[in-house]
Amino acid sequence: MRVHEFTVHSNIDRFELIQISNLASRFISQIVLSYVDKDEHEHIIDVKSLLGMIFQPIIPGTRLRLSTKGKDELEALEAMLEQFNKYNYK
16 A cells, blocks of 8 residues: 655646546556544545545645555555646645
8 A cells, every 4th residue: 555645735626536536547556535624534535536535625725645456556556646736736
């Protein structure tokens, strides 16, 4: 399993969510975003699920944990981080 944490500094729009989800679907590995909201509720999102991504309220300032697990986990993590960095989520 590979894990990387980063903070979202701006809203993630639908176009970006579609791009992120489409990229994730190219990999065999499981790709998950998780975070704890201000009410201490943990959210776990399957990044390959566009609906899952759209319906989770990820607001600026949220600390995300990106996890990949599987045969191509390192490549998946690197590609996902590159995509998030493209939108300035570091």
